Amino acid sequence: MTDAINILELDHTFTMHRGGVLHAVEIAYETWGTLNEDRDNAVLLFTGLSPSAHAASSPADPSAGWWEDMIGCGRPIDTDDFFVVCINSLGSCFGSTGPASLNPATGKPYRLTFPTLTIEDIAQAGAEVVKSLGINRLRAVIGPSMGGMTALAYCMQSPSPPVDAFVSVSSAARALPFAIALRSLQREIIRNDPKWQQGNYEAGDGPLQGMRLARKLGMISYRSASEWKSRFGRERAASVPSAHDPFGVEFEVESYLAATANKFTGGFDANCYLYLSRAMDLFDCAEHGGSLPCAATEMPVQKALIIGAETDILFPLEQQEQLAELLREAGKEVVFHPLPSIQGHDSFLVDMDRFRPAIGEFFRGL
């Protein structure tokens, strides 16, 4: 862990949304910019499933963050104006308590004894950080992908301090069956790896091959057919299948997937992945208020930005438009920004030329 990471250690028990209690919870976060005197210029950022709290570089950690282009001095979320806080999700493995953490009661990792994790719990952990920092007002709660769900859950369950704006980036108000099916299959692939051992693998000796295959399936759902068509076409890879391995890598797209999967799998704990993945399936904003329209009405924000990519198959634009419409009907001031990005769900990490100005404009108006 770098010097940029702050750890909030809770001195009280943490009650989970679907039951169960955690003790000695730790929540990792990073910050950029300065909280002003009135403590009212904060922006709370939740992440997608896999990133850490390192969203951008800082003096304490000059390495590039996962949303480097979006946060900083003169950038769309301008740290000259805003004090930005990014949370490592509860249940993840980059400093926050999760299934890979030691259970203080047993001295062993929680593994599958970790209680059911929900998006609401991740939001609640973020609320603990906001409280601990003495923030009086949040100018925005924002998140991409799973982070957008978390931002939504945050707004629904933490009315204080007040939140001015909700920003959903390539996200949705609930999980639908196509995305559930994809994530369910990823989890099954991991659990099917003999090295998973019902969750009881030792740290560093987990189901690497299962994680690799699950990540490949993830990449297939994160990008788009049209991007890959223009990027890879039917290009052949440098190495081709041999008599020894007739089903090995032949096409460039296969070699790209292999490289991407290898890069990912070393760093992420398999049980944490399973818990976070399932939390997304379980999320349905309609549970707050009885229906989606009621939830939208009860949401204590005035402004919202709903932004996403036309080629997203995991969080289809139709769902995002529906969320924008619901919030508009509930009387919010809503900007809906559908972008013609070709990189699918991942566009918010790649097509910065489109996402930067749209998000920058919204934040300048806050």
Place this chain on the structure above:
Amino acid sequence: MTDAINILELDHTFTMHRGGVLHAVEIAYETWGTLNEDRDNAVLLFTGLSPSAHAASSPADPSAGWWEDMIGCGRPIDTDDFFVVCINSLGSCFGSTGPASLNPATGKPYRLTFPTLTIEDIAQAGAEVVKSLGINRLRAVIGPSMGGMTALAYCMQSPSPPVDAFVSVSSAARALPFAIALRSLQREIIRNDPKWQQGNYEAGDGPLQGMRLARKLGMISYRSASEWKSRFGRERAASVPSAHDPFGVEFEVESYLAATANKFTGGFDANCYLYLSRAMDLFDCAEHGGSLPCAATEMPVQKALIIGAETDILFPLEQQEQLAELLREAGKEVVFHPLPSIQGHDSFLVDMDRFRPAIGEFFRGL
């Protein structure tokens, strides 16, 4: 095998498109209707990856076939007019020679010693059947999915007997990287099952779990998000995850996938699946003629029907439209029929109310 299945035993060697030779090749096929006196009313049907030659019921096998609604007396491909021949693909495992067959030279199954299989080989095996039946003219060569690729390859490489019409159902002129990535991952999942044993499993003791997971991935790519949204929504399954299996089936869509996968996996040989799946990736009609436009020009048919579903993500409609356009530019009489079916790639097996009349109209005009 039922009485409906005919087996053509080749009395000559079969040279594979990418090298290698097979001896004592057998090709399974079924027929419906009667070949007329002029032997010029035949329709040749190729299948998708997994079906047998049993496309429809017959007196010899009254069980429903995989395209039961499409073939028969008074049906769109009317057996009062046409003599229909359906081929079990070379490389498959329902009567035709494939990786699961005994190699006459060794007395053992080919397994991975089977030469590289291509769509062109499957088409060539169909041509052997056509020749053996003394057919003078084919009124149409038709196939859905992989079968459409095979029909295309057939037309390109078998100019005699003459073919009047080419019918592509939810198919394409080449494999693109999104579909390649999905199939490549399916193959890797199967090969990753320890029971695959580098292809050397015993019949009936193969990589069942890998096949099950690959089939689930298949189903995700065969259907559409909008169908599943309206069909399953966020319905919960009858059984829910327990403390014992916290990642078990929770949603109805998961239980549907499990049931579909279980139904499939008993009957299909894993090595055959790997060979056929890779044959689809390798297919590129541009290899016949140097480019797609050249291939279209050289294609010895006068009429074509290109029909598919708007929600198909495996063979996107855009690709189908492009094929129609190329054939039209090459001077063919082309009907392009995009259908608003919501069942994705599988629509041709499910949305019969749309596919039946469109295909029937075309065949009545032949």
